[in-house]
Amino acid sequence: MANSTAIKVTNLTHTVTSNTGNLTILKGINMEIMESESVAIVGSSGSGKSTLLGLLAGLDVNTTGDITLYDQAFSNQNEETRALMRGEYVGFVFQSFHLLPSLQAIENVMLPAELKGDKDARKKAEALLEKVGLSHRLTHYPNQLSGGEQQRVAIARAFASQPKILFADEPTGNLDEENGKLIVELLFDLNKSQGTTLVMVTHDNELAKMCDRQLVMSAGLLTEKTL
Amino acid sequence: MNFAFRLMLRDIRSGDLVTLLMALIISVSTVTSIGLFIDRLQLSFEQESANLLAADRLIRSDDAISNEWKLKAEEVALQQAERTSFSTMMFANDALQLSQVSAVTDAYPLKGSYLVDDTLFGTGFSFDEPPQAGEVWVSSRLASLLSITIGDIVEVGDAEFTVAKYLVRDPGSSTSAFAISPRAVINMADLEATNVIIPGSRVRYSLLLAGDRDELAQYEEWVTPQLNEGQRWRTPTERGERIGDTIGRAESFLLLAGTLAVVMSGVAMALASARFVKRHLMQVAILKTLGATPKLLTRVFVQQLLALFVTGALVGLAVGWGMQEIIASLLSGLMSTSLPEPSVSRLWLGAATGLISMLVFCLPLMLRLIKISPLSVLQPNAKIEQNTLFIYLIGFFGMYGLMCLYTKGILLPTIMTVAIAGIALVVAVIGWVAFRLGRSLTSGATSGWQIGLASLYRRLVPNLFQLLVFTLIIMLGLILVGIKSSLISDWQSQLPEDAPNHYLFNVQSNQIDPINNETDKLNVERSDWYPMVRGRVTVVNDQTVQDLYPDDRGEPELYERELNLTWSDTLGEGNTLVEGDFSAQGLSVEQEAAKEANLGLGDVLTLNIGGNNVTLPITSIRTVDWGSMRPNFYLILPKSVLEDYPANFVSSLFISDADAQPFYKSMSQYPTVSILNVGDLLKQIQTIIGQLSQAIQLVLLCILSAGALVLLASVRSTLEERLEEGALLRVLGARSALVRQALLVEFGALGLFSGLIAALGAEACLYGLQVFVFNADASFHGLLWVLGPAIGVCVISTIGLFASRTVLKVPPMHLLRGL
């Protein structure tokens, strides 16, 4: 099924300094994720899932080890390059949606394209919002939308840059069952139709089971869950 | 459209950018209007002074002006005119009279105009040209002495002239006001024919020049090294130093006040930026996850700031220009001449202020945005790296630098800074204690009082900061009220409406009673008569003045020239004893003069009076009210010493315009008495004081609007929290009235405390300013203690409620959904 490696992680560790001293959150992670795969990362709260996701997406710099995205070293680049690579490869969906409150739904979705200087930003954003079923709410502000609607806008925004990898941190965590299902369907739909690699942190076992693979984070180490 | 501008436009709804822009506009327009207005005032002062000089610059010489100088003036394209003045006998109808005659070229006067009349002792109308060849203008005084009228023939030397007009005032008369003495003007073309100027006669030659500042400066540079002892380069400002002083003092006051507006706008800008940054941190982090690079974000924010700056500066400059136009037009009714147009080159100061304010108050905060880690999206409580100390330091030094720039010194800014630091400390301590007390007195949350007082303590740090900001603003307002009333009353008390505007000189003792009769008849206000004898200081403590100051350099005024001396055994009106005993049989010296000559009690001076030497010790030092316009003397001698010298008497009087003609007429019976009219000078001073009070009102307005903006910005900075709380309270069933009451209590208490502390601070600052800066006496300002708390409670409650009105208006559901 998979033809090439999307993400490769070798001997990744991450240590942060807090006021109580050094805290090693990730203690040597090795993994490989193939293109178009869907992967769930599960584990108890505070085990380091979000930290790992942040590092994979280049939001922070790991302490030791290597991360490569499509064979391009990612972990030791400066913020400028990482930001460019994020724009190129990566999309995000968060538990708390993170829409820009001062922008309308359509403007939120236009952002990634605008950042790249795309002239057709509006048209593409309209099409994406239509796909997530919100074509009638284009000019609404985030605080005029329900949680589920906001998350749909966030998904539309995440796919606006046509990312190769989509990271999602508990995308259904703040939603009821019904809305959660809708979101999950959308994510997998787009994963299939656009061949996007999906890396998802979740506490939802049902959701985790829908993924091709499940990885368990525990005490800073990652293990493959075998059924 | 550019991405940065699209983002900014979408952000305008949040209100912070608007506050930022408003603050920028206020600071730019304040500085601009003050700068332009002062410039106009100075130009007007210079022009009016130029009218007194009849030119922009003048070279006075005891010898004829060399041709080379005139050619040079032509070369640098200056306008020029000449005046030659001398004393000579004038004859008419067998009468003869010694008179002061000036011969002038056709271009005279270059500035200002003659005041002439067709009726004897008329008050005059302006006339821009000098007499034609063959004509003479004579003063009414001279005409009555020679019993001539218009059309009669008078002789000057070998030439005959026809009287064409009565001369009321010569624009370039050698005293700053025109002495009503026998005077005449003829055309330069007739001078040679009179043959009155022969080698050895005392003649004063003047070359008058006018042109723009650069040309004049160029000429000055060229000519100054060539001036000999009998030649002087004169500028208009030298002639009105009193007015110059007043303007200088007003200028630093206006700029100081303006600085406060700028500093306050700066605080408003910093508050708005801080709120902008706080609200945008997460947004920027999100943009970063979407692939926005630091470079791109930097460009976005720089472009946004630039756009803000350009808009703010342009609007601010326009508003500033408009404001000073408004004061100028308000003043135009009040003034005899219209103010000259301000120079456009002054605009840079306002623009520079805007730029510096942005760099100092916004940029450091904005840098935070660029630095935020995109990781905060996943870990919202991850520590945001921020260099708070650095930001405060930049802000502090920025403000300090701006204050120094405006006041052109470090004394005032330093006093202000120390005062602000002290106040911050006091505010923190008082506020903490008071808020704590309020908290412990109220438990539970059933009434608005309890909720209000409790929130004071709950939001301790933001409330302490607001308390400080409110206190500072109210304090500044109070200080201005204090300064304004004391400064202006100081100026006005210096120059009461009926300040004497004429001096009578050369009055013999037997003329005193008849003149008193005349003035009584006209009901004219007159000062005492002072006997006057002229004398010169020759020896100081066994050393001659010549030995002390061989080359005249740094010679104090007391030794420099022949002085008017008077005698008295009692201290006259307006004189105050500082040291010593006035009744002792010694010299009484005016304090400033004594200070300049470094003299004190016990020093011994020898005076040469009419050829006799009188040696006396200094036995008292006194101050004199120079502003009273009464005759004042540097040196007063005991009666016993001077009594036997031939003296003439001097007095000062106030003569209204209506009384002038009858008074001059009656005085023509006393041809030897000199009358000096200083009314024009006084009018000029009064006009300027009027202008300045207007300008001060304007500055007050600027400061108040800046203050209101700071209040708004600082209330807004805690708005989110208030909104959430208010919404929660209302969700929990509280009526709007309760929420409003709680807000009222909170803001009212803040206002009351800040008003009280502000009154205390203002009183202390006024003391410092009065004593150390304006050299005046300290006084207690009871009004401040009422005004402070009252304004505090009213204004802050109003602004607080206004800024928080959404808390009460918006449906709670809306607020809980996110802001």
Ligand SMILES: Nc1ncnc2c1ncn2[C@@H]1O[C@H](COP(=O)(O)OP(=O)(O)OP(=O)(O)O)[C@@H](O)[C@H]1O
């Ligand atoms: N910058 C930091 N400074 C200090 N501690 C940190 C930092 N970042 C993460 N941690 C700690 O590391 C641990 C892992 O955090 P992380 O957010 O990755 O957990 P998680 O698995 O996502 O948990 P949850 O399921 O609750 O979201 C936590 O205990 C967290 O407090």
Ligand SMILES: [Mg+2]
């Ligand atoms: Mg997490």
